[in-house]
Amino acid sequence: MNWELQDYLVAFNMVEGIGSRRLTALVAAFGSLEKAWHAPYKELIQVGGIGTKLAGQFVDQRGHIDPIQERKWAESHSARVVTILDKTDYPQCLRNLSNPPLVLYIQGKLPTQPGVAVIGSRKATRTGKTQAYNFAYRLASHGLPIISGLAQGIDTHAHLGALAANGSTVAVMATPINVVYPTENRRLAQEIAACGCIITEFSSRSRTTPGLFPLRNRVIAALAKAILVVEAGQKSGTLSTVDAGLELGRDVWAIPGDIAHPLRKGTHALIKQGAGLADSPEDILTAFPEISTGIADYLDHADQLVFKYYLQGYSAQRIVELTGLPIQQVQNTITLMEIEGVSEQGCNHRL
Secondary structure (H helix, E strand, C coil), X not given: CCCCHHHHHHHHHCCCCCCHHHHHHHHHHHCCHHHHHHCCHHHHCCCCCCHHHHHHHHHHHHCCCCHHHHHHHHHHCCCEEEECCCCCCCCHHHHXXXXXXXXXXXXXXXXXXXXEEEECCCCCCHHHHHHHHHHHHHHHHCCCCEXXXXXXXXXXXXXXXXHHCCCCEEEECCCCCCCCCXXXXXXHHHXXXXXXXXXXXXXXXXXXXXXXXXXXXXXXXXXXXEEEECCCCCCCCHHHHHHHHXXXXXXXXXXXXXXXXXXXXXXXXHHHCCCEECCCHHHHHCCCCCCCCHHHHHCCHHHHHHHHHHHCCECHHHHHHHHCCCHHHHHHHHHHHHHHCCCCCCCCCEC
């Protein structure tokens, strides 16, 4: 067996239960990746955090693991394998995590600049989906990568908005690179890989379990400069992304909504705790001062109100009720946004 150091990392990453923290403990105990890989069971159980069960699983599995074949498997799925030992290809922002991924499987091109994580509930409302799409479209049209998790609901519409703007979007998965979850997003995943990136840390041997999604969420947070929560309940898994982002010093924004709706409880709680209130994409763009906001730069105050409410998914008639502006002015501003390509094609706006 003639493995490079990176190959040992790929191999360890294929063992369920061994992440960056336990691997650090193993290397500290045995002096190298190679010696840790070949360590006998009696010595493995002496390492803190390993224990008899994990040591037994490791000893049983390692004879069936081949990192060279794993790389070939990744290539067969149009992906490349990058390890934390790769100085140029491994994203620097992930190194700042307390438990960075040992290995990444990447389809497509990972953006070099940090983007905006647009996240929220899988069971999103029509309004939430519209907002995710419109915010992502607007941000992506300014060249900001949109980061999300390829899940149903908010994630899906965030990716779709970025793609519609011909922008870049990154889908971070909690599954192996060849397993798209949910399955109905397979075509979307292909479109993302063609002009953006699909990324996961989970090997061909990984099983899809609920515990992997919080791990996925920390990568979403690390790849972003700002995090936008569209809709989330008080106990939403989305909030684990926010927690990871706060640890990394990321800006957090939340879109307000109906105070009685359970999917706005989480966003309102975030705002109370200090998250930025985002009622238009321009709020998020303040985190990127180098970017001009485009159409909003030459709208007057009244038209900016129309712009804000339209991107939130309100109909022209509802905007008239909210602003007191003449219907003709509202319609003219909406037409201008459509010409500029701001609004979603075929989007069903709320009443």
